[in-house]
Each structure stands twice: as C-alpha cells, then as structure tokens.
Amino acid sequence: MxxxxxxxxxxxxxxxxxxxxxxxxxxxxxxxxxxxxxxSSRFVERLRMHQIAAGQELADHQIPDILDGTGITFVQxxxxxxxxxxxxxxxxxxxxxxxxxxxxxxxxATDTGKVPGAGENAFTLNGPEAAGRFAARLAEVAAAGGTVTVAGGGLTGIEAATEIAESRPGLNVTLISLDEPGGMMGPKARAHLFRALDRLGVTVETGARVTKVLPDAVELADGRLVPSDACLWTTGVKxxxxxxxxxxxxxxxxxxxxxxxxxxxxxxxxxxxxxxxxxxxxxxxxxxxxxxxxxxxxxxxxxxxxxxxxxxxxxFRFGYFHQPVSLGRRDAVIQFTKADDTPGRRYLRGRAAVAYKEFVSGSPLTTFRFSKRVNTTTVLSKxxxxxxxxxx
Structure with a gap:
C-alpha cells in the first residue's frame, strides 16, 4: 500500500x-x-476550436462534472x-x-510572438474565449463583405479556413501557407482537399511567408499586401x-x-x-x-x-494511424498513415470521412466516461x- x-x-x-x-x-x-x-473549470475541446471560430456554439463541459465519482480533487x-x-x-x-x-x-499554444504585429492584430484558437473573439469579429467582417485570412496551412489552418468559408458563403477567405496545404497527405487525399477548398471559394497562397500582420492587411515576404479585415493565426507553437x-x-x-x-x-x-x-x-x-x-x-x-x-x-511505444481533417460540416478527408505519420495507401472522403472525423473529435469525452469504469485502450497503433x- x-x-x-x-x-x-x-x-x-x-x-x-x-x-x-x-x-x-x-x-x-x-x-x-x-x-x-x-x-479554468471548463474542459476545452481543442479539436473543435475552429467550430467556435466559425460562430458555432459547443457544449460547456465542466471539469468537476467530468470528474464526478472519481475521487479526484480539482484545484482551479x-x-x-x-x-x-x-x-x-x-x-x-x-x-x-x-x-x-x-x-x-x-x-x-499558438505562438504569435515571432512575427511583428501577429500578437496585436491576429486572432488565435487558444481556447474558447480566443475563438469566440474571432467569431465576433468574423460576424462584423461578413456583414461588411470583407476579407479573412488564415495564416498557416497545417491541419488546423485547413479546418479553420474551410469551416469559415462554409459558414459564411460569399465571404472572401484566403489561406496563407509556406508549404502546400495537405502536403503530408497522399496525392488522392490531397486532391480531394484542394477540390474542397476550390468548392468553398477559399483562395490559397502557397509558398507565402507572412512577415507582418497589419490591422487591415497581411504583409508577405515578397512585399505583397493581402487585404485582411481579420487574420486568424494558426502557425507555430509555444x-x-x-x-x-x-x-x-x-x-x-x-x-x-x-x-x-x-x-x-x-x-x-x-x-x-x-x-x-x-x-x-x-x-x-x-x-x-x-x-x-x-x-x-x-x-x-x-x-x-x-x-x-x-x-x-x-x-512506451506509439505509431501514427491517421490524419483526420474536417472540411466544413459536410465534408472531410481521412489519410491513413504509416507509423511515422507518412501517408499510406488508404484514405476516406465525403460522408464516410465526416462520420469518421466526428467520431474522432468526440472520442476523448467518451473515453473519459468509460475510463471511470473500465481500462479503455486509446492506442490504435504501437x-x-x-x-x-x-x-x-
């Protein structure tokens, strides 16, 4: 004992x-x-922060409620x-x-400290409050027919850009990325991703490095200014x-x-x-x-x-299994991977991928509930x- x-x-x-x-x-x-x-006493579903940013309301899961019956002491x-x-x-x-x-x-958390103006003029998905502030600004920009930029072409940036474009049809959305969005995926999954971006009207600036974020524009390394009434920063972590x-x-x-x-x-x-x-x-x-x-x-x-x-x-042993990416509420793409996260041969798209992604996003809370009673397994691949x- x-x-x-x-x-x-x-x-x-x-x-x-x-x-x-x-x-x-x-x-x-x-x-x-x-x-x-x-x-905070609220449990943050980081996998869903882009949904809040697009103006959707999520359930408020309180940590004491999740811990109920476990005997764990919660200190806020x-x-x-x-x-x-x-x-x-x-x-x-x-x-x-x-x-x-x-x-x-x-x-x-997302790091806004390495690019001038990002800390002052860009929004982040660092929690529900930050995502909510962007959502409030997004409503203003959409009402005025303005332009939104999403800096960072990783999975978070892709999900945010597509979610915003789907929820605000007609809004000008530009995804700015140094590398090709979806570059970690196989060619078929990446092709579906780009078809979704095109269908949703998202402009993609590839090979572009942001050097400064201004109140009304984003400055690129080649000197160009991309109009931006609201910039969502999703690149870099600290x-x-x-x-x-x-x-x-x-x-x-x-x-x-x-x-x-x-x-x-x-x-x-x-x-x-x-x-x-x-x-x-x-x-x-x-x-x-x-x-x-x-x-x-x-x-x-x-x-x-x-x-x-x-x-x-x-x-400890672990190997990656998949790269699930939502493309708005009605589309998604799932790239199955090798252990080192390089793309495998299989992928999902469309409705099957939407159901798969929703299962993935909701699985942590389900795992918490089951873990109170049984020893659940979360490792898909060793x-x-x-x-x-x-x-x-």
Missing amino acids: NNGHHIVVLGAGYTGMLAAIRLARRTRRTGARITLVNP GAATAIDPEARRVTVDGAGTLEYDTLVYALGS VPPLAADAGIATDDRGLILVDATLRSVSHPRIHAIGDAAAVRMAWGQIHGTCQSGLPTAQYTADTIARLLRGKDVKP GGRATRRPAA
Whole structure:
C-alpha cells in the first residue's frame, strides 16, 4: 500500500484529464491521492476550436462534472512555479501543493510572438474565449463583405479556413501557407482537399511567408499586401516556460526531455505527457496531437500504477494511424498513415470521412466516461517494427 502518496496532474486538457481519470481507477486500491490542477473549470475541446471560430456554439463541459465519482480533487488555478527538489507546485490562488509524483500535462499554444504585429492584430484558437473573439469579429467582417485570412496551412489552418468559408458563403477567405496545404497527405487525399477548398471559394497562397500582420492587411515576404479585415493565426507553437524555469531538463523548445518510460531524465518523479514532452521513437520525435497525446496519458497512468505496486514497466511505444481533417460540416478527408505519420495507401472522403472525423473529435469525452469504469485502450497503433527498436 502507498497510503498518502500524492499524485498531482498539471493541466486538464485531453492528456491531463485522461491521465487523472485513469490513475484514479488504476490506483484506487493503493491509497494514493490525485489532484488535478487547471486554470479554468471548463474542459476545452481543442479539436473543435475552429467550430467556435466559425460562430458555432459547443457544449460547456465542466471539469468537476467530468470528474464526478472519481475521487479526484480539482484545484482551479494556474501553476506558476515548480520546485522539483522540494516536490512542490505553486498554484495561483491556491497556495502550494506538495507531491510525491507529478504528471506534467501543460500543453502548447499558438505562438504569435515571432512575427511583428501577429500578437496585436491576429486572432488565435487558444481556447474558447480566443475563438469566440474571432467569431465576433468574423460576424462584423461578413456583414461588411470583407476579407479573412488564415495564416498557416497545417491541419488546423485547413479546418479553420474551410469551416469559415462554409459558414459564411460569399465571404472572401484566403489561406496563407509556406508549404502546400495537405502536403503530408497522399496525392488522392490531397486532391480531394484542394477540390474542397476550390468548392468553398477559399483562395490559397502557397509558398507565402507572412512577415507582418497589419490591422487591415497581411504583409508577405515578397512585399505583397493581402487585404485582411481579420487574420486568424494558426502557425507555430509555444509551451509554458514553467518546466525550464524550474530547472527541469528541456529541449530548445521547452519540452521536457523524457526517457523511454516518459519520465523526466533529470527528475524521475516527474512524468511528462502530450505536447509537453519531447518523446522520441526510433523513427523520430512525436509531434503534439490528440492522437499521440492520449496514448502517452494512458501509458503514464498505467506506468505510475505499476511503479506504486513495485512492478517493472516496459518502454512506451506509439505509431501514427491517421490524419483526420474536417472540411466544413459536410465534408472531410481521412489519410491513413504509416507509423511515422507518412501517408499510406488508404484514405476516406465525403460522408464516410465526416462520420469518421466526428467520431474522432468526440472520442476523448467518451473515453473519459468509460475510463471511470473500465481500462479503455486509446492506442490504435504501437507502430509495429518501427517502434521495437530504441530511439536514437
């Protein structure tokens, strides 16, 4: 028994929430206590922020309601400091929390600090409030027949641009991307993506690098000005400096360096998950997505439970499975992938892809509910042979 062993989970996003709930079930007979810390009481469905940006209303899922019946203590407040030697976390408005094991699940946010004017003149999808501010501005721009630009041609930018164009027919929407949108997909899936962009009237500026965001335009590296009454910034990510400031070993982006069991290489009592951790497989480093984040949460909850029982743990293994992309509410494309996230031969499009994407977007909340009662599995692929070798 580990009576009084205190596990503190920082961050109640997809990964932190699953880790806490699964820990509650897996450690219920050990006497461990679990505390979940998050600045807001609302659970944020990051996979749906582009829907809020387009003016749609989403359900308000409250964290205490999700945790009901788990025995987890919820502390609302922002973690402002970690003392890894004293094993103590300072939480704004809640004092300090001492821990025996810390799960660091503070995710990333869109970085507007590297391009002049982006912080002052661009909107982001960094939470419901930020997405809501863009939605309010979007309504004004649409009423005036103006122009919206979406900076960043990754999956988030694609979903935002298509959602906006579908919800506001006739609005001028321009997607600006340094690389070709959908470049990570196979040719057939990418062709469907571009047909959807064309059908929705989205103008695509490929090979364009934004050098400045102005109140009424976006400046490109070639000197051109693209008119923009509202710019949505979806490119570049940053993580909180909390871990680096605490002296925890991090990489040059601030991600916690972890070993094969997702424990900090400098402070083994700290487990890092999701896009807070620099997780390497033999084929390369995992990039922060819900698809990879949930398996790290599942693995870490199981690992901590095994350690509390004095059992050995096996290294974390993960391989990518798909790239699901919504193209508005009535279209989508799903590229199935190899373990290293390069495109495979299969893909879905149209109605089947819409149903698939909706299942994916709604699956975390379903997983939370089931995880209260059973040990659900979130790992679609362990990567086969590609992850049996140790990371370089």
